[in-house]
Amino acid sequence: MSLPLLEIADLHVRFPIRSGILRRETGQVRAVSGVSLKIARGEALGLVGESGCGKTTLARAALQLQPASEGEILFDGRHIKTRHDRSAFRRRVQAIFQDPFSSLNPRMTAGDIVGEPIRVHRLRPRREVKKRVAELMDLCGLPARFMELYPHEMSGGQRQRIGIARALAMEPELIVCDEAVSALDVSVQAQVINLLAELRRELGLTYLFIGHDLSVVRYLCDRVAVMYLGRVVEQGPSDALFADPQHPYTRALIDAAPEPDPELARAHEVIPLQGEAPSPAAPPPGCAFHPRCPIAVARCSQEIPALAPVGAGHGAACWLARSSTGGTGQHDGKPVDLSPNPAQVRQEMHR
Numbered sequence: 138m139s140l141p142l143l144e145i146a147d148l149h150v151r152f153p154i155r156s157g158i159l160r161r162e163t164g165q166v167r168a169v170s171g172v173s174l175k176i177a178r179g180e181a182l183g184l185v186g187e188s189g190c191g192k193t194t195l196a197r198a199a200l201q202l203q204p205a206s207e208g209e210i211l212f213d214g215r216h217i218k219t220r221h222d223r224s225a226f227r228r229r230v231q232a233i234f235q236d237p238f239s240s241l242n243p244r245m246t247a248g249d250i251v252g253e254p255i256r257v258h259r260l261r262p263r264r265e266v267k268k269r270v271a272e273l274m275d276l277c278g279l280p281a282r283f284m285e286l287y288p289h290e291m292s293g294g295q296r297q298r299i300g301i302a303r304a305l306a307m308e309p310e311l312i313v314c315d316e317a318v319s320a321l322d323v324s325v326q327a328q329v330i331n332l333l334a335e336l337r338r339e340l341g342l343t344y345l346f347i348g349h350d351l352s353v354v355r356y357l358c359d360r361v362a363v364m365y366l367g368r369v370v371e372q373g374p375s376d377a378l379f380a381d382p383q384h385p386y387t388r389a390l391i392d393a394a395p396e397p398d399p400e401l402a403r404a405h406e407v408i409p410l411q412g413e414a415p416s417p418a419a420p421p422p423g424c425a426f427h428p429r430c431p432i433a434v435a436r437c438s439q440e441i442p443a444l445a446p447v448g449a450g451h452g453a454a455c456w457l458a459r460s461s462t463g464g465t466g467q468h469d470g471k472p473v474d475l476s477p478n479p480a481q482v483r484q485e486m487h488r
């Protein structure tokens with residue numbers, strides 16, 4: 138595989154739990170426990186999982202906004218160590234968060250919001266900033282008259298377009314979208330998602346796309362990683378993962394997603410996801426999913442299953458998942474190659 142644009146290797150993020158008047162550390166929240174991911178240039182990787190499973194913490198660590206307790210993050214093959222690395226990284230990687238209203242300065246016009254990074258980083262000569270802002274807004278489907286509007290004068294979808302235009306002003310290579318469309322109405326969501334897909338094609342962008350709506354992730358992403366209680370429990374090409382999920386948790390998530398076709402919905406036998414996810418401050422022993430798993434066996438509560446191959450570029454961390462080597466349901470512990478397939482990525486980019 139060619140060099141991944143972003144590589145996360147065995148990342149752990151733990152938050153201390155403090156109590157008593159001395160604020161002594163009495164425990165830890167294991168928000169991310171040993172996650173490894175690679176994203177190829179031009180690829181869109183989706184990250185899904187229930188609320189609290191560590192998606193935002195992982196994204197913040199990838200964005201260098203949250204220090205890692207252990208593990209490595211490489212961007213374009215390099216560690217981010219020096220101030221120079223950090224400032225280059227801040228230009229090349231941009232984030233789009235859920236609530237565009239809270240992230241946009243209410244006292245600035247849309248034109249100033251989009252133009253600010255261009256001015257601060259001197260990306261264009263002063264006299265060209267306005268033209269560039271108009272260009273970026275046009276790219277995001279907003280007419281030039283929006284330049285004069287304040288955030289409260291715009292709809293949620295328009296504000297998210299401003300957020301995207303501002304991120305694009307830096308000419309980034311990687312965009313991290315954390316629930317970027319989750320707060321929008323369904324019809325507006327679809328428009329913003331189409332915009333993200335178009336921008337990716339036109340600008341050759343790479344996405345780490347976090348979302349809880351599986352149909353959105355499926356539409357937008359080449360590969361998907363499913364997180365449960367701080368770990369990636371399944372990862373693979375979107376088509377394979379959705380058509381043939383191997384981890385019971387992935388199956389439950391897909392089953393829980395609303396089926397738009399009522400005929401199919403009736404025919405579909407749903408395995409409900411029972412109970413709530415346990416706390417990452419006290420994860421269950423063995424496979425953390427075992428208290429909720431409909432097919433758990435004795436081994437599940439004792440040993441943690443590693444991500445093992447179940448198909449081409451497809452891995453699952455379950456003692457009972459199909460093994461690509463024989464189907465005994467017991468994998469051999471060999472590491473699974475989950476590298477993106479460059480040919481497929483190129484195809485996606487030019488689709």
Ligand SMILES: Nc1ncnc2c1ncn2[C@@H]1O[C@H](COP(=O)(O)OP(=O)(O)O)[C@@H](O)[C@H]1O
Pocket residue numbers: 152153166167168186187188189190191192193194195417
């Ligand atoms: N700054 C923090 N301090 C302590 N615990 C945190 C902090 N940020 C997140 N957590 C905890 O880490 C876990 C993962 O949270 P988060 O990454 O926000 O999950 P998600 O984005 O998947 O909903 C949760 O249990 C959350 O309460």
Ligand code: SF4
Pocket residue numbers: 384385386424425426427428430431432433434437442454455456457458
């Ligand atoms: S390892 Fe066991 S408990 Fe965990 S998902 Fe697989 S069958 Fe269920």
Ligand SMILES: [Mg+2]
Pocket residue numbers: 192193194316
């Ligand atoms: Mg989150």
